[in-house]
Amino acid sequence: MPINQATNTPVDVPRGLAGVVVTDTELGDVRGLEGFYHYRQYSAVELARSRGFEDVWHLMVHGELPDAGQRAAFAGRTAELRRLPDDVRAALPAIAEATGHSGPLAGLRTALSLLGASLEFRPLYDIDAGLRRADALAACAAVPTLLTALYRLGQGLEPVEPREDLAYAANYLYMLTGSEPDVACARAIEQYLISTIDHGFNASTFTARVIASTGADVAACLVGAVGALSGPLHGGAPSRALDTLDAIGTPDRIDPWIRERVLAGGRIMGFGHPVYRTADPRSRMLRDIARQFGGPMVDFAVEVERQVEQILAELKPGRELHTNVEFYAGVVMELCGLPREMFTPTFAAARVVGWSGNILEQAEDSKIIRPAARYVGPGAPVAVPHLA
Structure with missing residues (x-):
């Protein structure tokens, strides 16, 4: 956990540093509530x-x-x-x-x-x-x-x-x-x-x-x-989102496949984002690009998106879960002939x-990033045992 510099005492923060501001930047920002x-x-x-x-x-x-x-x-x-x-x-x-x-x-x-x-x-x-x-x-x-x-x-x-x-x-x-x-x-x-x-x-x-x-x-x-x-929870999702479309296969399987997965506690790759609480603007843009190409795969992806969001709204009320960038990124790259391993x-x-x-x-900042952790192991110090 970080240290309060004024008192030199630990400060509790959310798991994963969610929402914790660690520095200033001029490069850009993500406004999750606005979808921007x-x-x-x-x-x-x-x-x-x-x-x-x-x-x-x-x-x-x-x-x-x-x-x-x-x-x-x-x-x-x-x-x-x-x-x-x-x-x-x-x-x-x-x-x-x-x-x-x-x-x-x-x-x-x-x-x-x-x-x-x-x-x-x-x-x-x-x-x-x-x-x-x-x-x-x-x-x-x-x-x-x-x-x-x-x-x-x-x-x-x-x-x-x-x-x-x-x-x-x-x-x-x-x-x-x-x-x-x-x-x-x-x-x-x-x-x-x-x-x-x-x-x-x-x-x-x-x-x-x-x-x-x-x-x-x-x-x-x-x-x-x-x-x-x-890591699959970061950059490894575009191909996995496309694998989801393959696993569902046909429009009539969307509802039962998604319901079974959600009720079992599984994750639907290509949906949800740790920051956005509305539609991911990257996903919206890539959906528009995919629609310009058209074809059965795009129509199926759009229908999967519609039904998944409907099912998630029903089974997880109060949570905004929409497609993230990986969902339509996979579709666009597939349409353009990129192999999934790329x-x-x-x-x-x-x-x-x-x-x-x-x-x-x-x-430009000479300060090293060095947070702290809360120790939760056995009480210390304990005498080191001697070898027999």
Whole structure:
């Protein structure tokens, strides 16, 4: 538990630090009661609908949306950083083989550590803001290249080298598939990526900031964040939400399947959020994108959403439980041809930008994050028994 600095006594806080304010930030906020979130002063959903990924990346790193000249310069600079150092590229087959059963996200942890060493990232504590920003940009630009290469190697395919003439999302899809993506799919994935860049002090973002508060290098901070994101209660839900649609199968099975699951105390993946008490704005936006594609899968997802919310309102009265970002994220990524094992890695390809913004902001504060815990074990001290 935290310590009251004035009295040097512990202060009780909610489990999971729910609602506890631990620092100030200029990067954005989530207003759960309103169903609204923003990046700096702009609605995140509006940014996803009207701007490109590089624009929002520039906003998170430099504090402002770029003009046309700044956009071109920033896009060109980050595109140049997509290519991996030779020693990192050479190590990827071994990493992919060693982590094959766990997937590209597990491999990313190792690859990021190697990238930081290869590029000679130094501790945040020892470098100025300019060098910190340069390290963060290099790491962010390399993450899609690492993820897609690890995936393809795991499938027995050769990695696809990045193209500097493609935007961030289009290049990601190109490196994943080896083909230039359909314009509509590239834009849909770009909007998804923008919508998930940052989202308050979620578990992975807070992890990145805790590590940054120690003065560690950018790669170390990102590796910790990736580890947090890999948990099924955080970033692992998009494919699981789609698995729910598969398990239900047909419209006539929605009601009995959901009722049985809820009454047994099970969780419906893709529904509910620890912050939002109304509809998740990211889910609403992604539902609109899915409807633009149309088709039986989208119609089924919309019907599942309708019935699940109705059943949850009946069985859990007084609780607002709606679809979260993972539900329609899975639908959109499936429609655009992404393999399910790349759903959470794709989430990481977006969130790395938000992590980096938080790392850079935390690096400006020299105070280490060091909370306390309440000891509830056996009374101490007890005499240590002697060996017979």
